[in-house]
Amino acid sequence: xxxxxxxxxxxxxxxxxxxxxxxxxxxxxxxxxxxxxxxxxxxxxxxxxxxxxxxxxxxxxxxxxxxxxxxxxxxxxxxxxxxxxxxxxxxxxxxxxxxxxxxxxxxxxxxxxxxxxxxxxxxxxxxxxxxxxxxxxxxxxxxxxxxxxxxxxxxxxxxxxxxxxxxxxxxxxxxxxxxxxxxxxxxxxxxxxxxxxxxxxxxxxxxxxxxxxxxxxxxxxxxxxxxxxxxxxxxxxxxxxxxxxxxxxxxxxxxxxxxxxxxxxxxxx
Numbered sequence: 538x539x540x541x542x543x544x545x546x547x548x549x550x551x552x553x554x555x556x557x558x559x560x561x562x563x564x565x566x567x568x569x570x571x572x573x574x575x576x577x578x579x580x581x582x583x584x585x586x587x588x589x590x591x592x593x594x595x596x597x598x599x600x601x602x603x604x605x606x607x608x609x610x611x612x613x614x615x616x617x618x619x620x621x622x623x624x625x626x627x628x629x630x631x632x633x634x635x636x637x638x639x640x641x642x643x644x645x646x647x648x649x650x651x652x653x654x655x656x657x658x659x660x661x662x663x664x665x666x667x668x669x670x671x672x673x674x675x676x677x678x679x680x681x682x683x684x685x686x687x688x689x690x691x692x693x694x695x696x697x698x699x700x701x702x703x704x705x706x707x708x709x710x711x712x713x714x715x716x717x718x719x720x721x722x723x724x725x726x727x728x729x730x731x732x733x734x735x736x737x738x739x740x741x742x743x744x745x746x747x748x749x750x751x752x753x754x755x756x757x758x759x760x761x762x763x764x765x766x767x768x769x770x771x772x773x774x775x776x777x778x779x780x781x782x783x784x785x786x787x788x789x790x791x792x793x794x795x796x797x798x799x800x801x802x803x804x805x806x
Contacts, residue, residue: 539566542694542726543588548597550583557583559750560597565743567693568724570716572731572741576778580750581730582622585698588728589619602693615643617694618687622702622730624679628672632663632682635671636689643690657685661715677708684715695719697729701736709733713740738770748778 543565550558558580565571575581586592588599590610599606602616626635636654645653658664661681671679680700687695697716701709713736719725731737737744738758745755754761754777758770765773 539568541565542567542602543571543728544598544600545584545588546598548584548587548599549595550580550587550592551595556750558587558594561747561750561752562597563745563752563755565726565728567726568720570720570727570729570740570742572729572737572744573747574730574734574737574744574774575747579747579778581747582698584747585619585696585728585730589617589696590614615690616692617696618690618692619696620680620683620687620698620700622699624683626671626679626682626686628670631668631670632658632674633667635682636686639686639689645690653689653691657688661685677704677711680704680708680712681715684712688719692725694726694728697727699730699732701731701733709736716740734771734774744770746774746777753777
């Protein structure tokens with residue numbers, strides 16, 4: 538059995554009186570494609586921020602590639618790449634310059650940078666646009682570049698937070714082809730969130746569903762369907778989380794304005 542490369546044990550995150558993540562535990566195996574699903578405000582992004590050292594857990598433990606995320610932040614950061622939900626490229630730089638800047642920040646050896654950048658831009662079919670400014674790129678091109686950038690320091694884990702949001706079907710399919718290739722050929726572990734349940738059903742080898750800060754089920758699509766007596770992942774998901782429309786004002790890891798105020802007033806310690 539493959540060794541766990543991501544481990545969460547009894548993890549809690551509070552913002553003042555608000556509990557965003559409430560005692561969750563899970564593990565992800567090395568080389569696995571793992572989907573982390575849930576309604577708006579369920580705790581997905583908070584969990585990813587803790588896993589990627591941007592937030593400290595209130596309680597519990599997290600480890601990446603054998604490194605404690607709280608006590609060994611630098612080593613943990615070297616273990617992963619991330620594609621954020623919101624765009625994070627510098628629009629006033631070219632594709633190559635964005636890659637080169639990331640290489641410098643992650644201390645990629647100078648002599649290796651040109652070769653790695655070229656290989657990754659070719660992987661995502663952007664080498665011919667290496668000198669183009671980001672502000673001229675489409676949404677799909679930007680996502681592909683963000684994936685390439687996240688791989689530049691050769692991480693063991695790639696986090697994808699809503700990576701296909703707003704992309705057309707063709708670009709979504711192309712992006713997931715890249716992701717499968719990384720998992721199959723390089724043994725990279727993929728941890729992703731999405732609201733497109735067809736993506737999770739098609740791509741993920743295992744799924745965890747979080748709702749109101751708690752993991753309510755986990756397993757393969759077949760196992761989740763068996764647990765809920767349903768036939769599709771969408772049916773299982775709706776049975777576990779309900780069919781009521783959610784927004785960030787009424788879901789489990791927040792409480793509308795109170796949550797936003799608590800988040801703003803919280804400091805890392």
